[in-house]
Amino acid sequence: MTVNYKTYFDSLKEQHLDELKELLTIPSISALSVHKPDIAKAASWIADALTRAGLEHVKIHQTEGHPIIYADHLHAPGQPTVLIYGHYDVQPVDPLNLWDTPPFEPSIRDGKLYARGATDDKGQMFLHIKAIEAILKEEGTLPVNVKFVIEGEEEISSPHLPGFLDQHQEELSTDVILISDTSLFEKGRPAISTGLRGLCSLEVSVHTANTDLHSGTFGGGVPNALHAIVSLLASLHDDQGRIAVEGFYKGVPDLTQEMHEEFEKQQFNEESLRQDLSLDSLYGEEGYSFVERTGARPTLELNGVYGGFQGEGSKTVIPKEAHAKITCRLVGHQDPQDMLDKIEAHLCAHLQAGAKLEVKQMERANAFIIDPSNPYLQKAADAYETVYGTRALFTKDGGSIPIVETFTRVLSAPVVMMGFGLPDENLHAPNEHFNLENFDLGLLTIVEYLKSL
Amino acid sequence: MTVNYKTYFDSLKEQHLDELKELLTIPSISALSVHKPDIAKAASWIADALTRAGLEHVKIHQTEGHPIIYADHLHAPGQPTVLIYGHYDVQPVDPLNLWDTPPFEPSIRDGKLYARGATDDKGQMFLHIKAIEAILKEEGTLPVNVKFVIEGEEEISSPHLPGFLDQHQEELSTDVILISDTSLFEKGRPAISTGLRGLCSLEVSVHTANTDLHSGTFGGGVPNALHAIVSLLASLHDDQGRIAVEGFYKGVPDLTQEMHEEFEKQQFNEESLRQDLSLDSLYGEEGYSFVERTGARPTLELNGVYGGFQGEGSKTVIPKEAHAKITCRLVGHQDPQDMLDKIEAHLCAHLQAGAKLEVKQMERANAFIIDPSNPYLQKAADAYETVYGTRALFTKDGGSIPIVETFTRVLSAPVVMMGFGLPDENLHAPNEHFNLENFDLGLLTIVEYLKSL
Incomplete structure (x- = not known):
């Protein structure tokens, strides 16, 4: 770089942090309608910040939910266009009593900025605004064309x-x-995710008699909704931890030697995870490591099961209904709708005589996958290497960020997931924070990346 | 009979019903400590009624719980002794809004006496006091020796x-x-029960990680307490509805041709039950009818199962724990403690890797069985026949009344279960009632029986 951006960012650090803190004081919780005015306030704060940074065509698009902010700077003809996505909404904050300092009163301790949204995603999104502002201020123009899409409904x-x-x-x-x-x-x-799992979810109910029955008078002679549901749910996996739904693995890519080696590079410590979770052993599909199971294999997880008596002591009841909540993580080309239909068919086929089944299909999201040899990813890894001194790992993540697949599909462009958080920063939990070391390095990495394209 | 007891009871019917109503106004709910004074009031009411009836040595025995009332009349040397058992405590009354008239304001409609305890068991127990009183008043002495044991903790x-x-x-x-x-x-x-199932119960918990985990980040790589519990619970039965716990059927008598014929005599209408319960089909162990399944076969029923998220919508959680409540009905010589140990061993053996099991053994009660050819039962059937014009059926009931087996074992004497309720009198439910036809016939049957011994 001809400009010394480190000096630039160092000199403005206090001012930048003060600005970010201002944004973090706005309780823009998207899930709670009482915070609708805060959402509006945050959206308008973002629009102002984009304008101040020198972006153009700044517009707050109203939706039926919360607004989406657009802005651009398109003065680099012949150069690539980069669309930067982020979100200004945050997770709810309960339980409040577990926060060491109030979630919307940002506080810096031990080089960490504590507040709801500090890392997810106000803090990280803010880095992009300030990086663009820096280049425009220092060089008068941008090396690429830039578009911003900042939404308020990610959570x-x-x-x-x-x-x-x-x-x-x-x-x-x-x-x-x-x-x-x-x-x-x-x-x-540093790490760049080259895969996110897709998602589908469903709710399953089993109904038997039209009333709860006495387990003495009727026990052994009538169907029990709980028996029916546990055998139904147990039938979804085989003894090797594989999903037993016919056709479930359709579209799941085989784990190549190359992929296996990429996973090995992570040197993930399974023993340390096992100890952290106080488990006797980890568990999963045979023949795969933890990072492979969570990064490259699909799942079918029971998130909730309930029926009958849950109080203290015993109640001699044969329950008339039982319920389960299920989510699947999908990989490769598994089609969420197809998977839901296959699971429903499996449940119908395995239902015990005398029981009735009700299935409610819920969410659907495709998996995301990108080839790490894509030049936009390689340049991102270069940028990380320049700033952090370590080349980014290409990882596959177990979680789902449905909009990533939507972006890449609708806009026919690769997605670079250039994260600056740390895994233990309490996302979605009390005491969320952002390590300021990555605040500093993040600004530099983004500048480095944009200039390298 | 030389005395016309029908005339006697008819002439005193209003007075008897008024007395019973007085007892029924006392809310002697044994489960709720707030009703402790009502329990004491009911106990003292019973003691007074026994004294007024002419019984001797009336004593309220205090226990660590609710009192037991004893009384006797032992002036028939050379004649058999009859111990009459009953209980003055009642079930709770929720949901109150489903009662047509308040549970502790007895009300007669269509020949039925409505109140909590009307049939279970204040009303039925009261018949014995009045029957004894009648014989003593009319004949000056009893044909047999009589002892009363009336408790306040049956419920x-x-x-x-x-x-x-x-x-x-x-x-x-x-x-x-x-x-x-x-x-x-x-x-x-009329019917005389010659079998009651025993009971054992347990609570099962499965624990996995020390915290709930995100189903994206960890899904497929760690044990899920719900998966572990559903496969554990499903393993308790085989595909034919039989209990798959090794040794569970030890002590279960084979169903003889004679027993089968006794069950056939009941002419139980399975199709009508199926329709009443809005079921597609009944369900149970293959090769047995409904009355055989509930009367002569053991069960293992899930009364409650719960774990994970139960709220609206979905939550992508891998729960760290899951719970189940189980009761078994036992028959023949199945030993409740042995059954609990066998179930616990089965659960240990079938537990998924990575999960921890916690089993809490709860209740234990032996099954009760008596040979219908026992002369005390035959005489009871005679007495019913004399009064009802129909000989009593000898039935086997699916429910458990643990004290019946305790009585017969501790006192080495047969138990005659001479019931006067009807199956649809809403025991343990709103609008409990007692058909007064059986109030009248019950008094006569008891007198007839005591005089026949």
């Missing part, structure tokens, strides 16, 4: 973003989508 | 009765135990 599954992308497909056309809403692999070891 | 599993029987074994020695706390088979068809 409630982005119900209006796909529609917005569809509607503004041309206006949003881009060469690459850049998102900072993930984490380094660990302190000092 | 909370009689925790102090077994100790009382042990302690007073000699004082309570008897030739037969007479209990009216069951039902006719149906209106006009």
